[in-house]
Amino acid sequence: MSIVDVDSKGRIVIPKRFREEMGIGDKVLIINV
Structure with a gap:
């Protein structure tokens, strides 16, 4: 399974x-590729 x-x-x-x-809850972490 991927993170x-x-x-x-x-x-x-x-x-x-x-x-x-x-522990970052609802903060959206998006990394553009």
Whole structure:
């Protein structure tokens, strides 16, 4: 299982369950590739 998902626009996004575990909650962490 991957920590990151890629959305329909090709951006890497971290699923909410992992954001919660890392303590960043609802902050959206997006990395453009």
